[in-house]
Amino acid sequence: MPAATLPPRHLLTLAGMPAADITALLDGATTLRAQTQAAEPLPQLLGGRTVFNLFFEPSTRTRSSFELAARRLGAMVINFDAGSSSTSKGESLEDTIATLEAMDADAFVVRHAANGIVTRLAQATRRAAMLNAGDGNNAHPTQGLLDLLTIRDHKGTFNALTVAVCGDVRHSRVARSAVHGLQAMGVGELRLCAPAELMPPPDDSDYADCDLLDDMDAALRDADVIIMLRLQKERMHAALGLSSSQYFARYGLDGRRLKLARRDAIVLHPGPVNRGIEIADAVADGAQSMILQQVRNGIHVRMAALARAVGAAL
Ligand code: NCD
DSSP states (O other): OOGGGSOTTOBOOSTTOOHHHHHHHHHHHHHHHHHHHTTOOOOOTTTTOEEEEEESSOOSHHHHHHHHHHHHTTOEEEEEOGGGSGGGGTOOHHHHHHHHHTTTOOEEEEEESSTTHHHHHHHHOSSOEEEEEEETTTBOHHHHHHHHHHHHHHHSOSTTOEEEEESOOTTOHHHHHHHHHHHHTTOSEEEEEOOGGGSOOTTOGGGTTSEEESOHHHHHTTOSEEEEOOOOGGGOSSOOSSOHHHHHHHHOBOHHHHTTSOTTOEEEOOSOOOBTTTBOHHHHTSTTBOHHHHHHHHHHHHHHHHHHHTTOOO
């Protein structure tokens, strides 16, 4: 069963998600953010609910922010230790999920290296919602949503924007979810910039409407939004044919290059950041960098996503 035909409580991908649904999630996140900033008590939309975090790949931001989001809305959160669980004794993930569902889990937040596995697990749930916290290079929908929220905060609308997505696009679930989300919201122009070996394969139809560029200066010229990506060495089958310093010289974002973009351009990076390889310190820490705002928005977007997952009105 494709992700799109599964019940809407799941959040597996932004592919095929209507703009109205994305807008509702961004609006919900914005409301929760305003309440948080005003130090108002947050509606306990997840009161009495149990959320399991199952992370089979490392994570700092995504895991902590899902946990904070769930707790701030009143949920009980269990951080399932993938390394010491029965999956390491040969139990199938489906059986693990069924076991935790029998403990009245309401939502699962899952990160895994294998493409499509979170959708497969969603098919196996009876009642609980499945939220994809990143599967392989397939999807990272809450990252896509927090990127969209950060862009909307600064630019208002999407249709006049030129967005450059730069770096290791080929191995990136962040890029794919950003592209799905931006296209759903009617973005003006989408550019991808990477060395040939880090470009998606030509038959990857998700990127069919993007302009592919090898020249970073050309990719940045007059861009409104620059999304930088980490080199995902853990997903590369062969070493990159460029040293770190060669990579930075050709594809890194430094102050000179940033000046090629529009004066009010914003710079996003999902983190973790490899300073001096993808991005210079001065840019990562500069006024146009939205890296920490993305982190903050991640909490509010995940609150909205969890509320939707349990059917709570925002
Ligand atoms: C990303 C991920 O794990 O997909 N990080 C994140 O969620 N903030 C990107 C990355 O690891 O490069």
